[in-house]
Amino acid sequence: MTHERFLEPAQRVLDGDDSIEAANELAAVLRDDFPGDERTEDLLEVLARVAAGEDAEAAEVRTVIRETIARLV
Numbered sequence: 001m002t003h004e005r006f007l008e009p010a011q012r013v014l015d016g017d018d019s020i021e022a023a024n025e026l027a028a029v030l031r032d033d034f035p036g037d038e039r040t041e042d043l044l045e046v047l048a049r050v051a052a053g054e055d056a057e058a059a060e061v062r063t064v065i066r067e068t069i070a071r072l073v
Contacts, residue, residue: 003073005029010065018058023050026065039071 009026027047030040046064049056 005033006072007069010069014062014065016058018050018061020051020053023047023061027051034072040068043068 013022034040043064
């Protein structure tokens with residue numbers, strides 16, 4: 001489990017990439033590197049909404065990413 005592998009795709013989204021691809025990449029890293037980790041649940045939930053094409057505000061996604069980073073590092 002490396003935080004760097006998480007931080008790279010997280011930074012991509014923080015830098016403005018609001019694509020489903022970016023959300024899916026970040027979610028895959030969380031599932032692979034932090035399986036069952038409660039600290040990532042909120043972010044996985046938001047990313048699932050993005051991947052499903054549901055309305056998730058970019059600001060909300062970025063806020064949850066920042067909160068998750070604070071919990072993980």
